[in-house]
Amino acid sequence: MSEQKTLLGDVRVLDLADQKGVYCTKLLADLGADVIKIEKPGGDPMRHIGPFFHDEPDPEKSLYWFQFNTSKRGITLNLDNADGREILKRLVKTADVIVETFPPGHLDEMGLGYSVLKEINPRLILTSITPFGQTGPYRDFNASDLIAQAMGGLMYLAGFPEDPPHKLHGSQAYHSASVQATLGTEIALYVRELTGRGQQVDVSMQESVLISLETAMQHYDLRKEIRRREYREAPITPGIGLYRCKDGYIFSYIAGGLAGAGWDVILDWLDSEGMVADLRGPEYEDVFALMGDIQKMIRMAETDLEALMAVVGKWGHINEVISAFMMKHTKQELYDGAAKRRLMQVPVQSPKDLLESTQLEALGYFVDVEHPELGTTLKYPGAPCYLISKTPWRISRRPPLIGEHNSEIYEKELGLSREQLAVLKQEGAI
Amino acid sequence: MEEKKLPLEGIRVCDFSWYAAAPVATKCLADFGAEVIKMEYSAHPDLIRIAMPQAPGKEGDLGAGGWFNNENSSKLCLGLNLTHPRAKEIYDKLILASDIVVENFSPAVKERMGLNYEDYVKLKPDIIWVDQPMQGLIGPYKYTPGFGAIITPLGGLSHLSGFPHRPPVGTGTNYTDYVINPGHLAIAVIAALRYRKLTGQGQQIVMAQLGSAVSVLETAILDYTVNNRTPPRTGNRIPYAAPHGCYRCKGEDRDCVYYNMYSVPHEIPGRKDDRWCVIAVFSDEEWEAFCDVISNPPWTRDRKFSTLLGRKENEDELDSLVQEWTIQRSPEEVTMLMQQAGVSAGVVQDAEDILVHDPQLRARGYYVYLDHSVTGHSAYDGIAFKLSETPGKLTRPAPRIGEHSEYVCKEILGMAEKEINDYLVEGVLEVG
Numbered sequence: 074m075s076e077q078k079t080l081l082g083d084v085r086v087l088d089l090a091d092q093k094g095v096y097c098t099k100l101l102a103d104l105g106a107d108v109i110k111i112e113k114p115g116g117d118p119m120r121h122i123g124p125f126f127h128d129e130p131d132p133e134k135s136l137y138w139f140q141f142n143t144s145k146r147g148i149t150l151n152l153d154n155a156d157g158r159e160i161l162k163r164l165v166k167t168a169d170v171i172v173e174t175f176p177p178g179h180l181d182e183m184g185l186g187y188s189v190l191k192e193i194n195p196r197l198i199l200t201s202i203t204p205f206g207q208t209g210p211y212r213d214f215n216a217s218d219l220i221a222q223a224m225g226g227l228m229y230l231a232g233f234p235e236d237p238p239h240k241l242h243g244s245q246a247y248h249s250a251s252v253q254a255t256l257g258t259e260i261a262l263y264v265r266e267l268t269g270r271g272q273q274v275d276v277s278m279q280e281s282v283l284i285s286l287e288t289a290m291q292h293y294d295l296r297k298e299i300r301r302r303e304y305r306e307a308p309i310t311p312g313i314g315l316y317r318c319k320d321g322y323i324f325s326y327i328a329g330g331l332a333g334a335g336w337d338v339i340l341d342w343l344d345s346e347g348m349v350a351d352l353r354g355p356e357y358e359d360v361f362a363l364m365g366d367i368q369k370m371i372r373m374a375e376t377d378l379e380a381l382m383a384v385v386g387k388w389g390h391i392n393e394v395i396s397a398f399m400m401k402h403t404k405q406e407l408y409d410g411a412a413k414r415r416l417m418q419v420p421v422q423s424p425k426d427l428l429e430s431t432q433l434e435a436l437g438y439f440v441d442v443e444h445p446e447l448g449t450t451l452k453y454p455g456a457p458c459y460l461i462s463k464t465p466w467r468i469s470r471r472p473p474l475i476g477e478h479n480s481e482i483y484e485k486e487l488g489l490s491r492e493q494l495a496v497l498k499q500e501g502a503i
Numbered sequence: 504m505e506e507k508k509l510p511l512e513g514i515r516v517c518d519f520s521w522y523a524a525a526p527v528a529t530k531c532l533a534d535f536g537a538e539v540i541k542m543e544y545s546a547h548p549d550l551i552r553i554a555m556p557q558a559p560g561k562e563g564d565l566g567a568g569g570w571f572n573n574e575n576s577s578k579l580c581l582g583l584n585l586t587h588p589r590a591k592e593i594y595d596k597l598i599l600a601s602d603i604v605v606e607n608f609s610p611a612v613k614e615r616m617g618l619n620y621e622d623y624v625k626l627k628p629d630i631i632w633v634d635q636p637m638q639g640l641i642g643p644y645k646y647t648p649g650f651g652a653i654i655t656p657l658g659g660l661s662h663l664s665g666f667p668h669r670p671p672v673g674t675g676t677n678y679t680d681y682v683i684n685p686g687h688l689a690i691a692v693i694a695a696l697r698y699r700k701l702t703g704q705g706q707q708i709v710m711a712q713l714g715s716a717v718s719v720l721e722t723a724i725l726d727y728t729v730n731n732r733t734p735p736r737t738g739n740r741i742p743y744a745a746p747h748g749c750y751r752c753k754g755e756d757r758d759c760v761y762y763n764m765y766s767v768p769h770e771i772p773g774r775k776d777d778r779w780c781v782i783a784v785f786s787d788e789e790w791e792a793f794c795d796v797i798s799n800p801p802w803t804r805d806r807k808f809s810t811l812l813g814r815k816e817n818e819d820e821l822d823s824l825v826q827e828w829t830i831q832r833s834p835e836e837v838t839m840l841m842q843q844a845g846v847s848a849g850v851v852q853d854a855e856d857i858l859v860h861d862p863q864l865r866a867r868g869y870y871v872y873l874d875h876s877v878t879g880h881s882a883y884d885g886i887a888f889k890l891s892e893t894p895g896k897l898t899r900p901a902p903r904i905g906e907h908s909e910y911v912c913k914e915i916l917g918m919a920e921k922e923i924n925d926y927l928v929e930g931v932l933e934v935g
Contacts, residue, residue: 077702080691080697081694083701104690122743123722123742123743124722124725124734127730128730136725136729136730137721137722139725140721140722140724206863207889211842211862211863214842215842215846216847216849217783217785219747219849220783221849223749223779223850223852224850224852226856228779228851229851229852229853230675230676231673231676232666233669237748237749238749238779238851239739240739240749241664241678242663242720242723243663243719245678245683245719248682248719249686252682252686253888256689257889257890259694260510260535260693260895262697263510263511263696263697263700264510264890264892264893266701268892274889276887276888276889277887279864280887281682281888282682283857283864283869283884284681284682284884285678286676286857287570287680288556288570288764289853290573290882291572291882292556292762292854293855293859294881295557295558296760297760298556298762299760299761299762299853299854300761300762300763300764300853301763301777303675304672309766309767310766310767314765315656315670315671317670322656322661324652324661334648367553368553368562368563370767371555371562374767374768381768411647412644415646416648417648417652419647419653419657420657421657422657422659422662423662424723424733425727425733426662427659427717427724428727428728432639432642432643432644433714433717434642435641435643436639436713438711438717451725451729452724452725452729453725453728454718454720454724454725456714456718457687457688457691457714458691458708459710459711461691461706464706
């Protein structure tokens with residue numbers, strides 16, 4: 074055991090997950106688990122999701138497949154076939170975890186429910202990710218990422234009040250459900266070291282995003298207020314929000330010294346370029362003083378709303394002055410100027426900006442993965458934690474080709490003969 | 504029935520973290536039984552204690568904040584003034600009495616406090632040490648201040664979210680603070696804890712919140728590195744489904760109060776008329792089912808809508824036709840009609856819908872109500888994964904500052920009464 078060079082190197086995972094859980098098994102695989110991706114004969118439907126390598130639609134060139142299947146091995150297996158199900162049961166003997174995303178009850182219908190599987194291997198952990206969980210009145214509802222982001226309340230908070238709510242980019246309900254499922258699976262693995270027994274992990278995509286509502290739930294619980302999407306084209310509170318600049322957008326959070334430097338620093342900066350206008354005048358002193366004191370602002374809202382609104386009335390002009398300053402500069406200038414002054418202000422970065430980021434470069438964040446079949450090396454996003462000192466979080470191999478490890482697993486591990494494999498292939502089991 | 508032991512009982516966490524991204528990770532450890540000890544002082548509280556929302560009539564009380572409370576269930580609090588020069592005498596002892604140390608300070612503060620793994624590992628070789636700075640402990644921007652709010656724009660999520668003709672407005676919250684960054688962190692910590700159980704070895708874990716956030720951009724990075732393409736913002740659309748969007752529905756005939764975080768006054772009386780649904784149609788079968796649900800109006804037979812390619816090419820027109828139907832119905836009615844026909848659909852739920860009305864969340868008991876000395880009987884996010892045998896438990900509401908000082912000082916650190924009193928008088932310790 075002391076030889077183990079990864080966190081989960083002793084764990085084998087059978088991956089029966091679709092889009093809802095494919096990030097869970099990637100996380101486990103990049104942490105060292107031996108994840109065997111089980112695809113339908115002919116290839117997993119995720120291989121049809123673009124974009125594609127050089128825009129060539131081909132199941133071996135899906136960037137979606139690449140993104141989510143690093144460090145895994147892959148076999149083809151048809152669970153609709155009786156021999157296919159028997160082979161799965163044989164694989165279960167040496168597995169620690171199954172991650173699956175079938176509709177609730179589907180495994181039972183196939184004769185592969187947890188009661189059957191744990192007879193074969195009592196140490197097995199069965200992690201199930203579904204839109205709404207294994208129980209409750211919505212358990213049989215259909216839902217993709219969009220539906221879970223809506224039902225989980227994320228969408229209601231995102232966007233401009235005059236637009237429809239929008240989803241967060243990048244299938245965040247799938248990502249969140251996969252992160253929660255990975256946590257649940259790891260806790261079950263930890264418990265297994267104490268008890269010797271596996272258990273079931275039930276993950277609802279809807280529940281997975283709920284804590285991301287930040288304060289919306291508590292606003293209703295404590296005060297019966299409904300928090301809603303509210304950003305405007307320009308910030309309302311000066312220094313907090315999105316500003317247009319010369320070549321894009323810059324996001325400021327200059328909360329009067331609450332975190333990072335305060336207003337005196339930004340006024341000095343404006344002043345140094347002759348752009349502070351009249352903001353140093355006495356009529357703005359109370360405004361800047363109040364912006365550093367949230368508690369006072371909350372008290373004034375309760376006790377002296379009129380005085381508070383008089384201050385708020387001056388915000389518009391402050392924003393005009395700041396906006397003019399931002400428009401004179403590029404986002405990199407504004408970022409570097411802010412970093413130097415310890416102001417919280419960052420550029421809205423595109424993928425291109427991220428690839429050119431000297432910070433991510435210093436972390437060694439992006440990693441090159443060889444794809445010999447494509448005759449090239451592709452640059453992937455790397456580990457969420459850039460340092461785990463003894464057991465690094467890393468991509469160990471490129472994603473598998475269709476049925477790439479059939480021979481390795483069926484012949485060498487399970488000891489199936491060439492003749493048996495031929496029969497299985499002809500009946501569509503593998 | 505005998506109370507089951509929680510899985511992480513016996514694991515102690517010395518928790519320097521504040522704000523959100525790391526505290527949510529230590530909440531997970533605490534809800535599974537770890538003894539998580541926060542350190543705060545009334546004059547230097549965790550600053551999200553003072554943010555809104557606050558329990559009505561209790562505004563300004565450091566225990567009244569719903570944001571803080573929600574993230575700190577099941578934890579203990581040692582009233583320790585970390586800015587006092589003598590605080591180190593106490594936190595050094597606590598570190599050495601712990602299994603895990605978590606900090607998410609700016610590297611500048613961490614350096615000033617002497618919170619270096621290299622020093623403590625010599626004294627306690629199997630310690631699991633966790634740093635979670637914004638951008639890393641190394642690199643040119645390591646000292647740039649920040650919290651969750653800046654990671655969404657800096658990490659690429661804002662650029663990619665929202666509508667194509669609109670500015671990159673982002674996610675509406677400090678999104679990565681709640682699942683993505685604390686989740687990735689806790690995944691590393693729990694695996695490291697298991698690894699220590701198997702091998703006896705501890706180690707250091709460092710997350711740059713920036714890197715963790717870039718990990719969840721789906722294919723945006725590969726599309727750029729492979730195809731040199733930055734996709735435009737696509738709102739609610741995806742390439743392989745249509746309709747796939749958010750549609751206005753009929754409002755409810757009643758008053759409500761809205762809350763705006765960044766404008767003053769924050770509370771805006773309104774009508775509960777900001778109602779929306781989402782619908783997602785992937786296959787031809789689902790399209791046929793969708794058409795049946797909306798009673799097959801003539802436009803659905805138009806050839807331009809009969810294939811996915813056609814629907815994608817005419818998506819603006821399609822979406823406005825769909826909305827003509829949804830706007831006459833409540834989002835709940837749309838959802839039930841679509842789901843009965845096997846079409847993916849849902850309500851764009853607000854917090855009231857979620858906390859009070861959603862029958863699914865009630866049936867599963869997601870939210871947990873705990874009695875807090877300041878906010879009373881109040882709701883907490885529960886655990887978003889159900890373990891059949893060891894489900895975890897929110898064992899107590901968020902702590903008051905210094906609520907557990909006496910326990911920590913006496914039982915864990917073995918301090919004598921007089922020693923504690925001296926620290927109290929000097930303003931190092933506080934009992935709450």
